[in-house]
Amino acid sequence: MSTLKRALAILDLFSLDTPVLTAEDIISRLAYSAPTGYRYIRDLSDLGYLLRMTGGGYKLGPRIIELDHLIIDGDPVLGVARPIMREVVDQVGGDVLLSVIHGLRILNIHHERGPDALGIPHGRGRAHPLFRGATAKTIIAFLPRKDQRRLYDDHVEEVHASGLGDTLAAFTASLDAIRVQGFYLGVGEISSERAGIAVPVFQEDRRIFGALTVTFLATRLNTIAQDKTTALLQSAARRIESLALATRIKEQAPAP
Template identity: 25%
Template sequence: MSHDVPPDSPATRPATRATTAPPGTQTLARGIAVVDAVARGHGRLRDIAAETGIGRSTTHRLLQLLLATGYVRRLDDGRYALGPALIELGYQALQENPVADVAGGPLRELAARVSDTVHLAVEDRGQVLYLDKIPGTRGAEMRSRVGHRMPLTRTGVGKALLLDQPERWRDLFVAERRVGGDTPDDPAADVLTPDEFVAVMETSARRGVAFDLEENEPGILCVAAPVRDASGAIVAAVSVSATRPYMPPARVEALVPVVLDAAATIAAGLGHRSGGR
């Protein structure tokens, strides 16, 4: 006998994208919710079911289909992890993104020029999504990686992506601190008030460049600039990040025109005219 609760029960409504699924797409939405749960590190059947709110027998059936199609895989210890089909699709999606395609050459040139870690990111579903990363040559390890997501207001690239949207600054800052800033060792538990953050963003918007001064990761500083498309809209951001010893205030300032130039080169490849915004 199935132990699933009725389909219209709140317990069957996944906590992710399935909650907004259009009528007639519940099964697809549940499958997506299961993949999302696995992607967030929930590897056991019971944990996936609890995270999504889907009954365990339904979750098990969905996992069997996802296993058969390569969207998840089974590890030796029995946990589930993302499968090879997603690697293929992710790579294809990355290749089809015009920003990532255009930015490749300028990013490599920038990385060779600065010897530090270079990032390319876009906003996706209200978060920073890293499209490219070229590690620096100074041996510093950073937790960012291609496909990784981070909060917008805690990262240099995130702030750069927000420069044209002052109406979002305060509310997004408060929301992201509420989610992640409750512990003393959390970078989000900073001393900025919402008013101070807005003031910082106003200054950044005037200069056209944003900074991360150890707000996202202790010991890491970042200079970031927005990338605009042919319409003048910000569609991506590029940054240079390094550890504190390589980022004294004078070098942070010296990197501003360097990062702006790289962003402008990428923007030109997207059809942006420098005489515009």
């Protein structure tokens, strides 16, 4: 592992359960030598990625907030996605999420809220369950086969519990079925009160970028027009892909 990766691994230790860590905690969890660990902590603090608290512990620093602000205001995908997602909310109701796959983690990057109080805990920046819910199953279905195998090997028990299959062959067959269908409807998989429909969002080379998901109260399942909602989501996803690509091309074009 490179020096940069070893230093940045410190940031991965922070979570909602462990928002504050002492230097000793960090060094112990990563099995770094004391001189190396303290050097990394000092460097990350100097750059603003860590902030030392009065009690001696460390939390994530203001530089991360600044970078998040730059992403929100400068990301071409978010720039075109936000108004399109708002249109979906206005037409369907419910909440609409845009989620991405990063490595083998699924993160929500934007959340447009609808009229109902859904209490969704997976807002912007939250990691999503890997094998439960419409978002995760849609994204995983469109991953390359090697990544699907890696997910299965690393999370066998979770895959079995999710109902996606008790063997690798059954797991990939379940994902292939979702892929052929082109969307996934999940009911009560993350919360018994909610249902969701998700469709894939692709990059320009047709690699999976993430998923666009509308989440609504499960009690609306019999009244919502599922086919119409799915078609609306698919149209919104294609518009996001097209406009994001056009924006990138425009930004990369040489000045006249």
